[in-house]
Amino acid sequence: DAKTTQPTSMDCAEGRAANLPCNHSTISGNEYVYWYRQIHSQGPQYIIHGLKNNETNEMASLIITEDRKSSTLILPHATLRDTAVYYCIVSLNSGGSNYKLTFGKGTLLTVNP
Amino acid sequence: NAGVTQTPKFQVLKTGQSMTLQCAQDMNHEYMSWYRQDPGMGLRLIHYSVGAGITDQGEVPNGYNVSRSTTEDFPLRLLSAAPSQTSVYFCASSYGPYVAYNEQFFGPGTRLTVL
Numbered sequence: 001d002a003k004t005t006q007p008t009s010m011d012c013a014e015g016r017a018a019n020l021p022c023n024h025s026t027i028s029g030n031e032y033v034y035w036y037r038q039i040h041s042q043g044p045q046y047i048i049h050g051l052k053n054n055e056t057n058e059m060a061s062l063i064i065t066e067d068r069k070s071s072t073l074i075l076p077h078a079t080l081r082d083t084a085v086y087y088c089i090v091s092l093n094s095g096g097s098n099y100k101l102t103f104g105k106g107t108l109l110t111v112n113p
Numbered sequence: 114n115a116g117v118t119q120t121p122k123f124q125v126l127k128t129g130q131s132m133t134l135q136c137a138q139d140m141n142h143e144y145m146s147w148y149r150q151d152p153g154m155g156l157r158l159i160h161y162s163v164g165a166g167i168t169d170q171g172e173v174p175n176g177y178n179v180s181r182s183t184t185e186d187f188p189l190r191l192l193s194a195a196p197s198q199t200s201v202y203f204c205a206s207s208y209g210p211y212v213a214y215n216e217q218f219f220g221p222g223t224r225l226t227v228l
Contacts (some may be wrong), residue, residue, distance in 0.1 A: 036217075041222070042221060042222070043117075043203050043205075043219030043220050043221050043222055044156070044203070044205075044217075044219045045219065046216040046217060046218070049216075087155070100146070100158040100161070100171060100172070101156070101158075101217060102155070103148075103155030103156040104155050105153070105154070105155060106155070
């Protein structure tokens with residue numbers, strides 16, 4: 001699986017957009033970009049995923065660069081409940097990696113009042 | 114739907130004891146898996162199952178057994194607990210087996226301490 005690089009921590013003011021970057025420069029053509037988050041002491045929660053195109057759902061938007069070497073997760077109006085560790089995961093769609101998500105250390109996003 | 118449920122929430126064992134962590138899902142998901150999460154580290158896959166009667170090893174399977182006799186349940190057995198197995202254990206499920214295509218639903222976790 002491609003390795004991802006994320007900042008260790010970020011801060012955001014409540015009500016503002018939170019933009020979380022992720023580098024995945026070794027990504028291959030059939031690897032998806034996934035974002036999960038983990039609120040303290042809870043299980044991880046799926047946010048969004050994409051392959052090439054930008055994606056949006058009720059929780060967030062995912063912007064993937066044209067060369068696919070990096071992406072940004074956008075929480076449009078961050079709330080205090082969005083304080084969590086955010087994981088960017090590149091998931092290979094073949095072979096033995098079909099069945100597991102490889103979680104790194106993620107970015108701790110702290111939303112401040 | 115209750116989603117993915119795990120019991121117990123907390124457990125303390127002595128070295129050498131055995132126990133079973135329970136995981137159940139009511140979403141008729143084919144795929145279920147167990148991860149462990151240690152402080153400051155990401156989640157690591159222990160075992161997974163792509164359907165009833167089918168299981169396979171993940172990254173860190175030693176010291177753990179699993180079975181999948183029904184679609185709903187995927188228990189994780191610790192054969193002889195060791196302090197190195199102190200961790201938070203998460204069960205996850207998804208509709209299909211390929212994580213590239215399927216959102217994973219996680220349970221709330223079981224916090225295990227082995228003394």
